[in-house]
Amino acid sequence: MMAEVNMWMVRAGQGGRQADEFREKAHVGIGWEEIGDLSAFADKASLVQEYRSRFPDWPDGRRLSAASQLIRFRDEMAAGDRVLTYDSSRRIYHVGTITGEYRHDTAVLPPCENVRPVEWQAELDRDRLSLAARNSLGSTLTLFRISDAVREEIEALVSGQAAAPVAVEEQDDGEDEEALLKRYREEAVEIIKDRVSRLDAWEMQSLVAGLLRAMGYKTRESSPGPDRGVDVIASPDGFGFESPRIVVEVKHRPHTTMGAQEVRSFLGGRHGDDKGLYVSTGGFTKEARYEADRAKIPLMLMDLNGLVTALMEHYDHADSETRALVPLTRLFWPA
Template identity: 30%
Template sequence: MATGTPRVWLVRAGRHGERASWALDNQVAGGGFKEVDDLTRAATRDAVAGLVRAAFPDAKANLVANYAGQLWALRERITVGDIVVMPMKTSGQIAIGKVVGGYRHLTDPDPERRHVRPVQWLRTDVPRTAIKQDLLYTLGAFLTICEVSRNDGAWRMAQVLESGHDPGSRPALARATLAAADVPQAGDVEADASPAVDVERYARDRITSTLIEHYAGHKLEHLVAAVLRAEGFACTVTKASGDGGVDVFAGRGPFGLDSPRLVVQVKSDANPVGVDVVQKLQGALSSHGADQALLVAWGGLNGNAQALLINQHFRIRVWDADDLIDAVCRNYLRLPDEIRAELPLKQVWVLVEEDAP
């Protein structure tokens, strides 16, 4: 890690992201490990391990070491000024903040909301599409708490915090062997206790990366139209410029004139779209006499745009990258042969790995 670059820590918000909103609202990171007592007086890693053993008396040594490593990182190794990254499963975006205080054990009635560090959340809407594949793989570990360091991860996340974009590894580090498994370790956890990777999330990120390589810009509009045709709509893709805020017209019936009639706007940029795009789509919805509108925002929406759409649930639907991938997958066998050739997918069954607390 370069001198002056803060350390970066992945701190999850629960198996299903259930603590994310609470963490953002209360300016904290952490939680989980509900069985483990207050760590305030546990001044050494061995003392933390003792609390873990007391909480899990029948646990194997590897599990105790794993949990103790994560909690010791939360208790001591994370320092004020370090960067915290929190993936949010509910929105598909990533929150990034800076640690502003030491370990705290809260008295929250929910035991999943007690082991925390105070954090100032600085970005809460970074799309996964703004982060390159190798770093996304690092963020795909099942551990609740671990350091992000491989592949120049600390410097790159600092750049994401500043600019919203991952520039990739710096040249000197890019020459290193990046093909090796890039699963971060949790504190002092032994090598044989290294965490599994969220295979589903990793596979989805690979699909996302490949899809945008083939369908960036105007071509993404044709993919969206193909998906809507597979779902029973007749579609017309407008010209690449001068479209008046509508990229695709879609409707039922042989000519696409029957309800529901949709106006569709497609934004392939990795940045979250703002209020201006939403307002333009609202205008197109009215001026074209459409029943509903679909906004395909590859990078999602920023906070102001989300607030503007709160009362538009039955008028405007938003698809981010994950939603579009879902639509592609559920219609895959009905998509044109050329699309399936460019985006070859195969359904497989994998064993579900258990998440850390």
């Protein structure tokens, strides 16, 4: 009888910021507060005790959740198991296979120095998953086992088959009340990102212009046609005569990552006093971010995460045109 093959979610840090590192180094990593080599702990109880002595102010549920996930990473995951991690800036899941045992790698920056080697094999757009599957993957836990129903849907999509949407019951992976509230908030943010992604290119340009107006600027948008790399001009007077003059390029290509060449092209026509904002809903490569860091003018790269975060932060000051593009409402939340 063949051994059961599990599929695991291992989150790549807040917002999936370590997803590129996971892929480049062919591993997944986990850890909290630089706990060190997990081989030093006999079992979960000894790890909980370590957290209790080091972090006496933590609630019991938080200590237990952290210890449980670390022990699962060390003892329950196995070579041959499938693994998933999420890059929220590009809205894709990386899918791979665990190829070896747990090890403590001091060459990896803490707290993710507890690693397992992985052969990354596929990427899966979040939009291709059923709503039930997306909700199931929304747990705030750094590590959890994916249900068989969702695993089967993912494997079918990765192999090119037409996967029938599966009704999935939510899993109870030991999340306490605080973690559940965090999970619901993060799921709501992902749904907002889904809706923003469904805007067309001109609506996205208008949304970015509306965000800048909500921040106190006046804006001018380019008309359809060649724009010479400028989609929006934002300034105090609306004409670009007064400083700061913010020149904005908007690329709404959810599945296309902007690289260094695109950033260089945008910078090529800028004046010395300009400020640059480059919005890409498909995210940016590391080379593009390096190009922005060394630019001769102040330049901010904004991916979908940054756009939605800024929109929520300034939504109260948004005009009716902007609100109509992405209707949101506030709700009461347990303190």
